[in-house]
Amino acid sequence: MKADIGLIGLAVMGENLVLNMESKGFTVAVYNRTVEKVDKFVAGRGAGKKFIGCHSVEELCANLERPRKVMMLVKAGQAVDDFIEQILPHLEPGDIIIDGGNSHFPDTIRRCKYVEDKGFLYIGTGVSGGEEGALLGPSIMPGGSPKAWAAVKPIFQKISAHTDAGKPCCEWVGEGGAGHFVKMVHNGIEYGDMQLICEIYQIMKDGLSLTNEEMHAIFAEWNEGDLDSYLIEITRDILGYKTEAGEAVVDKILDTAGQKGTGKWTAVAALDEGMPLTLIGEAVFARCLSAIKEERVAASAVLEGPKGAVFTGDKKRFVNDLKQALYASKLVSYAQGYQLMRAAAKTYGWNLNYGGIALMWRGGCIIRSAFLGKIKRAFDKNPELTNLLLDPFFSGKVKRAQAGWRRVVRMAVKLGLPTPAISAALSYYDGYRCGRLPANLLQAQRDYFGAHTYERVDKPRGEFFHTNWTGRGGDTSASTYIV
Numbered sequence: 394m395k396a397d398i399g400l401i402g403l404a405v406m407g408e409n410l411v412l413n414m415e416s417k418g419f420t421v422a423v424y425n426r427t428v429e430k431v432d433k434f435v436a437g438r439g440a441g442k443k444f445i446g447c448h449s450v451e452e453l454c455a456n457l458e459r460p461r462k463v464m465m466l467v468k469a470g471q472a473v474d475d476f477i478e479q480i481l482p483h484l485e486p487g488d489i490i491i492d493g494g495n496s497h498f499p500d501t502i503r504r505c506k507y508v509e510d511k512g513f514l515y516i517g518t519g520v521s522g523g524e525e526g527a528l529l530g531p532s533i534m535p536g537g538s539p540k541a542w543a544a545v546k547p548i549f550q551k552i553s554a555h556t557d558a559g560k561p562c563c564e565w566v567g568e569g570g571a572g573h574f575v576k577m578v579h580n581g582i583e584y585g586d587m588q589l590i591c592e593i594y595q596i597m598k599d600g601l602s603l604t605n606e607e608m609h610a611i612f613a614e615w616n617e618g619d620l621d622s623y624l625i626e627i628t629r630d631i632l633g634y635k636t637e638a639g640e641a642v643v644d645k646i647l648d649t650a651g652q653k654g655t656g657k658w659t660a661v662a663a664l665d666e667g668m669p670l671t672l673i674g675e676a677v678f679a680r681c682l683s684a685i686k687e688e689r690v691a692a693s694a695v696l697e698g699p700k701g702a703v704f705t706g707d708k709k710r711f712v713n714d715l716k717q718a719l720y721a722s723k724l725v726s727y728a729q730g731y732q733l734m735r736a737a738a739k740t741y742g743w744n745l746n747y748g749g750i751a752l753m754w755r756g757g758c759i760i761r762s763a764f765l766g767k768i769k770r771a772f773d774k775n776p777e778l779t780n781l782l783l784d785p786f787f788s789g790k791v792k793r794a795q796a797g798w799r800r801v802v803r804m805a806v807k808l809g810l811p812t813p814a815i816s817a818a819l820s821y822y823d824g825y826r827c828g829r830l831p832a833n834l835l836q837a838q839r840d841y842f843g844a845h846t847y848e849r850v851d852k853p854r855g856e857f858f859h860t861n862w863t864g865r866g867g868d869t870s871a872s873t874y875i876v
Contacts, residue, residue, distance in 0.1 A: 397419040399447070400463075491545065492504070516541050519534035521754075533757075549561075575750055578662075583624075584673055585672045588676035591679075593718070596812070600808045649684050668733045672722065722819070767786055767787070771787065857870075
């Protein structure tokens, strides 16, 4: 008996993903660098199931149907390159190497070319959904060698999550590093969504003095409406979870957050592409700020906020304002993410299906929500849509949410509570709808000190001018540069 696919890496994601594959009728060969894990898995969760335990990469490859499909779920970075080198000697032309980890997309572009030059095929795929998603059906975002898709499509689409309409949350994304790029943006949006929810939580807790039970009930209600989503759902559950002694677990958790890099990579990619991914950037920096716990504790004893500031007004009405602020800010997060994907598609020559990406995110993944169905419809109506904020449905939603959104930011400032992501979202919205920004003054400043030149409103675009502001400069100007 030969296996349909082989997997290297039996950590949390790998173990659950192969159990998912086996439950869908596939035979899976498994290998782990620490081979004891292989024997433990085959004798434990894999007992009596269609698994072939392997104790070397060579043995794994020898037990695969052709074309061989070898999937890695290992730590991003050097480990992926090392395993590729171990796998290559045991392949034949047409065989496929698959990286299912959170690899940085430039690495995937490089690896894809390297493997193809050797005569083989390569796929870099995002897999989202965490432990539960891997077991029951994740969102899968494959890219790489187009010729490899036909061979892996039956497996990937069968093990992926499916929408209520039965559509698999898995479709071919594009060449090279496209799959991992889309997964990276997914994770950036995930950073943004989580930070937005956390800011709302802090306002409820410290600004409105709501109990965990009250917040649990609010998030439960929100999960039944426009905000219906996995992250709202788990926030509801977390706020209601207590120890056997009746203590809220969330209150016992240290307020320092870590990161694995994908949010940071999204922000860096945005800077590289000149895209204003302000909300996601603030979400990354918020985690960085949380990490300097000792400094914050010391600062809290020295630095003062507004004195005697307390919430005044109708709490029930303000909770609805919080709901509107969260929805509008969430929309901005997605709008920025899609702006970045559109820019990257031009840079790398990818033909991305933006509605299809929303569909892939509709189920199985961490950012899955009812909201995404609306995004798919927006791109179905207008595949050339430049910004989600311009879609009639979403522009109408923001129009209705705007007053509450602004009241939330004002109240947070009054109370001295940080809202970096919500405030960044509102500032982006105000900047994006502004037909004239103060960059004219900025360009004048640049020309004044560096002779960087500027364009004029009364002249054609692409024609540059320099002013001798001090009377002491000459006519020489510096080269222009663009974002």
